[in-house]
Amino acid sequence: MPEAPALDPRLARALVEVVGADHLLTDPDVTAGAAVDWTGRFRGATPAVVRPGSAAEVAGVVQRCAAEGVALVPQGGNTGLVGGSVPLAGEVVLSSARLAGVGDVDPDGGRITAGAGTSIAAVQAAAAEAGWAYGVDWAARDTATVGGSVATDAGGLHVVAHGSTRAQLLGVEAVLGTGEVLDDLGRLEKDATGYDLSGLLCGSEGTLGVVTAARLRLVPALPDRALAALGFGSWADAVTAVGLLRRGLPGLEAAEAHGAAEAALVAGHLGASPALDPPPAVTLLVGCAGHGDQVDALAAAVDGLAGVTGAAVADDGARRAALWRHRESMTEAISTLGSPHKMDVSLPADALAGFAEEVPARIAAVAPEARTWLFGHLGDGNLHVNVTGVAPDDAAVDDAVLGLVLERRGSISAEHGVGTAKRRWAAEQRGPTAMAAMAAIKAALDPAGILNPAVLL
Amino acid sequence: MPEAPALDPRLARALVEVVGADHLLTDPDVTAGAAVDWTGRFRGATPAVVRPGSAAEVAGVVQRCAAEGVALVPQGGNTGLVGGSVPLAGEVVLSSARLAGVGDVDPDGGRITAGAGTSIAAVQAAAAEAGWAYGVDWAARDTATVGGSVATDAGGLHVVAHGSTRAQLLGVEAVLGTGEVLDDLGRLEKDATGYDLSGLLCGSEGTLGVVTAARLRLVPALPDRALAALGFGSWADAVTAVGLLRRGLPGLEAAEAHGAAEAALVAGHLGASPALDPPPAVTLLVGCAGHGDQVDALAAAVDGLAGVTGAAVADDGARRAALWRHRESMTEAISTLGSPHKMDVSLPADALAGFAEEVPARIAAVAPEARTWLFGHLGDGNLHVNVTGVAPDDAAVDDAVLGLVLERRGSISAEHGVGTAKRRWAAEQRGPTAMAAMAAIKAALDPAGILNPAVLL
Numbered sequence: 001m002p003e004a005p006a007l008d009p010r011l012a013r014a015l016v017e018v019v020g021a022d023h024l025l026t027d028p029d030v031t032a033g034a035a036v037d038w039t040g041r042f043r044g045a046t047p048a049v050v051r052p053g054s055a056a057e058v059a060g061v062v063q064r065c066a067a068e069g070v071a072l073v074p075q076g077g078n079t080g081l082v083g084g085s086v087p088l089a090g091e092v093v094l095s096s097a098r099l100a101g102v103g104d105v106d107p108d109g110g111r112i113t114a115g116a117g118t119s120i121a122a123v124q125a126a127a128a129e130a131g132w133a134y135g136v137d138w139a140a141r142d143t144a145t146v147g148g149s150v151a152t153d154a155g156g157l158h159v160v161a162h163g164s165t166r167a168q169l170l171g172v173e174a175v176l177g178t179g180e181v182l183d184d185l186g187r188l189e190k191d192a193t194g195y196d197l198s199g200l201l202c203g204s205e206g207t208l209g210v211v212t213a214a215r216l217r218l219v220p221a222l223p224d225r226a227l228a229a230l231g232f233g234s235w236a237d238a239v240t241a242v243g244l245l246r247r248g249l250p251g252l253e254a255a256e257a258h259g260a261a262e263a264a265l266v267a268g269h270l271g272a273s274p275a276l277d278p279p280p281a282v283t284l285l286v287g288c289a290g291h292g293d294q295v296d297a298l299a300a301a302v303d304g305l306a307g308v309t310g311a312a313v314a315d316d317g318a319r320r321a322a323l324w325r326h327r328e329s330m331t332e333a334i335s336t337l338g339s340p341h342k343m344d345v346s347l348p349a350d351a352l353a354g355f356a357e358e359v360p361a362r363i364a365a366v367a368p369e370a371r372t373w374l375f376g377h378l379g380d381g382n383l384h385v386n387v388t389g390v391a392p393d394d395a396a397v398d399d400a401v402l403g404l405v406l407e408r409r410g411s412i413s414a415e416h417g418v419g420t421a422k423r424r425w426a427a428e429q430r431g432p433t434a435m436a437a438m439a440a441i442k443a444a445l446d447p448a449g450i451l452n453p454a455v456l457l
Numbered sequence: 458m459p460e461a462p463a464l465d466p467r468l469a470r471a472l473v474e475v476v477g478a479d480h481l482l483t484d485p486d487v488t489a490g491a492a493v494d495w496t497g498r499f500r501g502a503t504p505a506v507v508r509p510g511s512a513a514e515v516a517g518v519v520q521r522c523a524a525e526g527v528a529l530v531p532q533g534g535n536t537g538l539v540g541g542s543v544p545l546a547g548e549v550v551l552s553s554a555r556l557a558g559v560g561d562v563d564p565d566g567g568r569i570t571a572g573a574g575t576s577i578a579a580v581q582a583a584a585a586e587a588g589w590a591y592g593v594d595w596a597a598r599d600t601a602t603v604g605g606s607v608a609t610d611a612g613g614l615h616v617v618a619h620g621s622t623r624a625q626l627l628g629v630e631a632v633l634g635t636g637e638v639l640d641d642l643g644r645l646e647k648d649a650t651g652y653d654l655s656g657l658l659c660g661s662e663g664t665l666g667v668v669t670a671a672r673l674r675l676v677p678a679l680p681d682r683a684l685a686a687l688g689f690g691s692w693a694d695a696v697t698a699v700g701l702l703r704r705g706l707p708g709l710e711a712a713e714a715h716g717a718a719e720a721a722l723v724a725g726h727l728g729a730s731p732a733l734d735p736p737p738a739v740t741l742l743v744g745c746a747g748h749g750d751q752v753d754a755l756a757a758a759v760d761g762l763a764g765v766t767g768a769a770v771a772d773d774g775a776r777r778a779a780l781w782r783h784r785e786s787m788t789e790a791i792s793t794l795g796s797p798h799k800m801d802v803s804l805p806a807d808a809l810a811g812f813a814e815e816v817p818a819r820i821a822a823v824a825p826e827a828r829t830w831l832f833g834h835l836g837d838g839n840l841h842v843n844v845t846g847v848a849p850d851d852a853a854v855d856d857a858v859l860g861l862v863l864e865r866r867g868s869i870s871a872e873h874g875v876g877t878a879k880r881r882w883a884a885e886q887r888g889p890t891a892m893a894a895m896a897a898i899k900a901a902l903d904p905a906g907i908l909n910p911a912v913l914l
Binding site: 049105106107108109110111131132142152153154157159163164167176178180181182183184186188189191192193194195196197199200202203204208220221239242243246247250251290291295326328346347348349350352377380381383400409410411412413414415416417418422426429430431433434435436437438441443444456 | 868
């Protein structure tokens with residue numbers, strides 16, 4: 001582990017004044033867990049973890065650190081995959097652990113306020129209690145937090161139906177780099193009064209402000225569901241099918257895909273046969289929700305698709321859960337093969353199949369010993385390219401994949417963010433005008449440059 | 458009419474070099490129409506209307522004007538209602554008329570690119586041709602443009618289903634105040650690579666950049682529709698019904714409301730009896746779309762509502778069109794009574810009914826001779842408060858309405874923007890931290906301060 005820099009005693013005293021001695025953690029045994037991401041690929045060191053309990057305390061922490069020129073990394077559930085919430089340059093970690101909790105539910109309007117440290121699962125539960133649902137979901141729901149999801153504009157399983165986190169976000173409470181508290185929690189669905197500062201903070205990865213709470217829109221809780229695994233002979237057939245399902249299947253809420261080798265891997269990991277046996281070249285998991293018989297609706301939509309080589313429809317909760325378990329175990333199954341390189345990319349619909357067909361060869365060309373694993377959210381053009389069998393610091397594989405993404409006019413980060421891992425590629429994708437505009441905005445809102453300075457820019 | 462300032466001859470020559478002599482219009486007879494909004498309430502003067510034909514030409518115009526410190530007002534269809542696209546301080550008008558046209562439709566992905574000067578109706582037609590629909594619609598569809606709708610984050614009739622313009626916006630091409638061309642047209646639904654600059658420009662009312670084109674997401678074209686006019690005894694009953702319909706009616710795509718006097722006014726204007734005769738205290742127009750019998754679906758959802766005093770269900774296209782014609786003639790009918798004050802506000806669901814009940818009395822208290830007209834998009838908490846019988850420059854009425862909005866934690870501009878008309882109130886709603894952040898961002902992206910300097914900030 002890299003050595004932690006020492007915390008200046010004057011700053012330490014100032015921070016204790018703000019948060020109390022119990023919430024400035026400096027014992028390396030205690031802070032070590034906050035210095036590394038869960039995959040183990042990004043490992044840093046920190047002089048301290050500070051745990052403010054309110055927006056005012058966060059403002060105090062930011063002001064003290066700005067005055068001393070000491071950088072901060074905001075950290076929620078630390079489930080990120082791009083090194084964006086880890087103190088890689090010796091930053092102080094600002095934890096959202098004490099900013100958790102749900103408050104102010106609007107049952108007629110379908111809105112909820114949640115502290116930055118609230119888990120996504122807790123938001124989902126509170127939404128359900130109010131007779132609504134939260135439109136965002138992914139496997140790390142019990143650990144990932146509202147603050148992190150806003151900071152990274154997290155996507156997940158239902159983007160095809162409800163959009164990413166930014167689409168749920170009415171407004172934030174956040175402490176800007178200036179140390180001021182921005183209170184935009186009162187923003188409404190239809191609110192054209194001035195710049196969308198909350199939307200700007202969403203996806204800025206903690207470089208402009210520290211999100212302390214969010215006001216989120218809810219979506220209708222739909223009572224009936226169906227899920228089917230569909231087999232296709234090629235990525236092209238699966239992409240065409242997704243385009244038709246998006247137009248023709250009411251209530252489409254997920255369209256996930258993976259290849260044959262991936263199906264076999266996860267089946268082996270779970271000790272169960274794959275959903276379609278033998279696994280087809282591409283498996284598409286299609287879910288829909290609504291009122292009334294969803295199995296019928298799904299079957300009718302699937303009936304009109306070309307190229308379906310096999311289908312398994314889950315018509316009860318247990319079968320749906322089994323299919324989802326397969327899908328959600330993909331990351332875990334791949335991890336048993338070592339620490340993978342993870343590239344999270346999205347492509348325009350007309351480039352998606354070509355990318356999926358070509359990427360294994362591009363990787364093999366620079367790393368013949370590598371194995372490529374492809375899965376993702378085909379409904380919104382998002383593929384997770386995982387590569388095992390290469391050293392963690394081997395950049396050639398990442399370069400091969402991300403270079404192909406840009407050739408095909410895609411995005412080098414679909415839902416994980418840029419972090420420290422993809423900064424060079426972000427600049428290449430966005431271009432000099434966008435990067436200059438981003439730098440100018442960063443300087444405007446974080447003039448001391450202390451908020452997550454190692455990521456993105 | 459105010460007198461137009463003269464255009465500096467050196468700047469005139471420079472602009473002719475950029476756009477050609479045919480596209481720098483300085484004859485006051487020709488430019489007069491661009492100096493006033495369609496309601497006639499906002500009347501300015503301009504030395505010139507410049508009509509660039511490409512993003513590069515827009516950049517040339519912005520650069521020349523920035524060098525001379527001459528301010529610009531971008532103008533699309535000039536259908537705005539808050540004086541945001543009118544040269545009230547003698548600005549040069551930058552017209553998007555030659556930036557019209559639809560290109561690059563992605564039929565599988567459901568995406569379309571349109572120039573800033575393209576009408577909303579043209580986008581809708583191109584979407585339909587590709588087998589999709591555009592999620593935004595409002596009465597001014599034939600005149601209002603993509604550029605203006607992005608600059609103001611325009612809402613309209615279907616926000617309850619698809620969100621406002623920002624929710625459709627994948628990315629923009631725009632010329633920033635620095636004179637640089639930002640090309641974000643390649644952004645995708647799921648794209649977490651850096652700040653959402655397009656979303657920031659959306660709703661910034663031309664103060665940060667001139668939008669030259671937009672990449673828009675499309676939504677499924679749904680084959681079946683139903684529409685019903687429902688009567689309620691109070692705004693409270695109508696608001697409760699909307700909350701239940703949002704949760705329980707699949708495919709809800711519009712929930713519009715108006716009072717009894719408004720129903721009578723528009724019926725008189727059209728020479729037809731209102732949908733529900735006699736008009737109830739509140740009429741709610743509910744539309745849904747989907748696959749299969751929508752009249753059944755709508756009837757089932759309405760069946761579960763309390764407080765419905767009457768209902769008229771439109772089960773064919775002609776009856777739906779007649780109901781919509783009533784709704785869309787509201788603005789026109791009110792205009793026959795004189796030039797109204799128009800306040801476009803949104804409220805949290807739990808404050809909406811109280812606001813609607815109280816606002817006529819608040820207005821009467823400061824303008825006993827005034828008449829108050831209330832209609833709007835109840836589904837997303839948006840009411841249009843129109844007031845007739847008061848002088849155009851009488852600020853007391855606006856102050857009474859917007860003051861009540863802020864008391865009830867609402868937004869003083871739901872979908873029309875701030876423009877010049879509501880600047881003071883925008884500052885009050887957003888608060889000093891947000892306004893300072895907005896000013897800092899403005900200075901970062903428009904350092905010469907020439908883009909629509911009279912609005913918003």
